[in-house]
Amino acid sequence: MDLGMVGLGRMGANMAERLVRGGHRVVGFDPGPAAREQAVARGIEAAASLRELVAALPAPRTVWLMVPAGAVVDSTLAELLPLLAPGDSVVDGGNSNYKDTMRRAAQLAGHGLHYVDSGTSGGVWGLKEGYSLMIGGDEAAVERLRPIFETLAPAADRGWGRVGPSGAGHFTKMVHNGIEYGLMQAYAEGFAIMGHKADFGLDLHQIAEIWRHGSVVRSWLLDLSSDALAKNPSLDGIAPYVEDSGEGRWTVAEAIDLNVSAPVITASLLERLRSRDKDSFADKLLAAMRNEFGGHAIRKE
Incomplete structure (x- = not known):
């Protein structure tokens, strides 16, 4: 053809x-x-x-x-x-x-x-x-x-x-990408928790490989995570900045329009937005408020 x-x-x-x-x-x-x-x-x-x-x-x-x-x-x-x-x-x-x-x-x-x-x-x-x-x-x-x-x-x-009908394909792909946001965020958070457990000295690539076979959380995204950890275990040289291509935003907006609760997809989108704020005014204000009400120390830049 x-x-x-x-x-x-x-x-x-x-x-x-x-x-x-x-x-x-x-x-x-x-x-x-x-x-x-x-x-x-x-x-x-x-x-x-x-x-x-x-x-x-x-x-x-x-x-x-x-x-x-x-x-x-x-x-x-x-x-x-x-x-x-x-x-x-x-x-x-x-x-x-x-x-x-x-x-x-x-x-x-x-x-x-x-x-x-x-x-x-x-x-x-x-x-x-x-x-x-x-x-x-x-x-x-x-x-x-x-x-x-x-x-x-x-x-x-x-x-x-x-x-x-027309539009249904792109609508379905929009929701697909919203789900993808949530899955990626869950993997990222789980591996971050394990990576911070320094006294266990966990090998994150090894764990990803274990999970890839027989585990209920096995998936292609996990396969790709394992590949990334094998190439660069500490993810050196990768900035903690995550883009979004729009479908996650559209999914959240559609959920609101349809009165559907979608907290995981919404939170994962907000985390991507947060990753881009290199000089967070909100975090500075949080630190200032803690100092005002409790006298907690403020870390200087």
């Missing part, structure tokens, strides 16, 4: 290569010439523009977007819209907000185009292991794209599925 891939960053290029290995023809476009050159070396045909990419695909066309969420998706769609024809499909495989996805699907439907959202998980390991795909959109459109999803997934019969 022929496919156009827009966005040849690490994730997009890896997905395109997996499709090529699976026997699909992929024409890719990226505004960066270096990214296009690297794609060609991986068996992906390169187009110099979106117009050239669309012209290289047979009808009905399928264009898969792997571009940053937000304004970039809208600007890419605005450029694509006059180039596509009724019956063509656009897949958004990025981490778009599901409300934006629903708006875009309605817009493209007015032009006779199918808009499919694919919440995509798997990270840098997806090329080898396959991707988890949570798909939203019209049933017929998703079914037509089945060969693509079956190739990208870990196996044709697992790791992917249509979860609902």
